[in-house]
Amino acid sequence: MALAETLPPELDNLARQAAASLGFQLWGGQLLRQRIPMTLVIQLRRADGGDVSLDDCASCSGPIGDAIEASGLLDQAYVLEISSPGVSELLQDERDFRSFRGFPIEVHRRDAEGVESQREGLLLERDDDHLHLNVKGRTIRIPRSEVLSVRLITPSED
Secondary structure (H helix, E strand, O other): OEEEEOOOOOOOOHHHHHHHHHOOEEEEEEEEEOOOEEEEEEEEEEEEOOOOOOHHHHHHHHHHHHHHHHHOOOOOOOEEEEOOOOOOOEOOOOHHHHHHOOOOEEEEOOOOOOOOOEEEEEEEEOOOOEEEEOOOOEOOOOOOHHEEEEEOOOOOOO
């Protein structure tokens, strides 16, 4: 049995519905069965894209916990942890690309010929067609269709 597992579909759906009723989105969830008692970790993001505060986590804990208890989906003792996903290395949505302008990133891409490569630089922006990087003072434009992933990095020293 895995130490941490994703939420079973019924529990995932319940957590999504409870979070949505409070103005949040379920960003992730795990059951940590190796802990005594078992720990249920629920990560939330604000539906409006705003930051999740400690007070938000505290105010969601009761209603989400009540919904889980009422469902009877967990038949053993557990601890409920509500948190925000924090900062991920991977930039995925528009909010991430706005928030991390000027930060060092690594772009993993596949060009039109199918050749994969990586490029480091400072994130300038992402528009509808391109990802714009500052590489040693030059602006580099990478077509969005070629971008496989973008992640925050600690810049290499050249």
